[in-house]
Amino acid sequence: MEFILEDISEAEVARRRGVYTPLTDTVRDLVDAVIRTEVSEDALDDARRRIAEVVADLRSKQMDGPYGVRHTRQNTGMAWGNAVIGVRNALAPPLDVVHVDDGVRSDFTLGAAYEGPPGCVHGGVCAMLLDHLLGNAASTEGPCYTGTITIRYLRPTRLGALSARAWVTERTGRKLYAKGTISDAEGVTCEAEGVFIVPRSAVDTPAVRWSQG
Numbered sequence: 001m002e003f004i005l006e007d008i009s010e011a012e013v014a015r016r017r018g019v020y021t022p023l024t025d026t027v028r029d030l031v032d033a034v035i036r037t038e039v040s041e042d043a044l045d046d047a048r049r050r051i052a053e054v055v056a057d058l059r060s061k062q063m064d065g066p067y068g069v070r071h072t073r074q075n076t077g078m079a080w081g082n083a084v085i086g087v088r089n090a091l092a093p094p095l096d097v098v099h100v101d102d103g104v105r106s107d108f109t110l111g112a113a114y115e116g117p118p119g120c121v122h123g124g125v126c127a128m129l130l131d132h133l134l135g136n137a138a139s140t141e142g143p144c145y146t147g148t149i150t151i152r153y154l155r156p157t158r159l160g161a162l163s164a165r166a167w168v169t170e171r172t173g174r175k176l177y178a179k180g181t182i183s184d185a186e187g188v189t190c191e192a193e194g195v196f197i198v199p200r201s202a203v204d205t206p207a208v209r210w211s212q213g
């Protein structure tokens with residue numbers, strides 16, 4: 001697992017973010033539209049043809065593998081393919097993670113694309129978001145990886161406006177213990193605890209942030 005140096009200025013990071021964010025937002029909108037559309041089957045077939053043309057245009061020049069986790073010389077993270085925060089990933093909600101005094105938090109909205117039980121967020125999605133947030137809270141001095149995470153689902157998490165937070169409770173050597181929650185307007189819906197590990201291989205390498213700059 002290697003982090004990639006993207007040797008560009010902070011201004012260029014911001015410029016590229018400005019280019020990709022609206023594109024990804026539009027694709028995210030497309031996903032929601034496909035789930036909820038009630039247009040005719042002819043209209044669906046026409047849409048499929050036009051979308052396939054756009055896909056072919058984008059495929060005309062592609063990188064070989066995934067985007068990877070990149071960073072600038074100023075250590076600004078560019079995890080733009082990330083499943084939770086990726087600027088270029090329409091599958092990501094995306095979460096905008098803010099660092100606060102006791103850890104990290106994020107306010108976000110989950111729509112139809114994240115449904116599990118009727119009208120509610122899929123349990124795996126809750127687990128994914130909490131995994132990321134706890135990992136982010138634990139990655140203060142460099143990336144660490146989920147060793148073990150446990151999720152307790154207290155009650156269904158309704159689709160809609162939500163918030164989440166995570167914080168570190170203890171550190172023992174390379175192991176950081178973290179907790180976190182997802183909440184709706186009525187309070188906590190699910191909580192997580194886990195152990196996150198600074199890999200042996202990373203101890204002597206410079207810290208790189210996973211998070212967005």
Ligand SMILES: CCCCCCCC(=O)SCCNC(=O)CCNC(=O)[C@H](O)C(C)(C)COP(=O)(O)OP(=O)(O)OC[C@H]1O[C@@H](n2cnc3c(N)ncnc32)[C@H](O)[C@@H]1OP(=O)(O)O
Binds near residue numbers: 131134139175197201
């Ligand atoms: C800012 C954005 C943050 C994003 C966060 C994203 C979170 C993720 O999704 S990460 C992806 C999911 N996780 C993974 O893929 C991890 C896969 N596993 C690994 O790479 C390795 O097993 C890794 C790094 C966890 C541990 O490897 P290594 O550094 O060799 O650990 P090792 O030296 O054997 O053990 C160190 C300590 O951790 C403990 N440990 C090792 N593995 C685990 C585990 N899975 N669970 C709990 N504890 C563990 C050991 O018991 C040991 O404890 P102690 O020091 O008390 O004896």
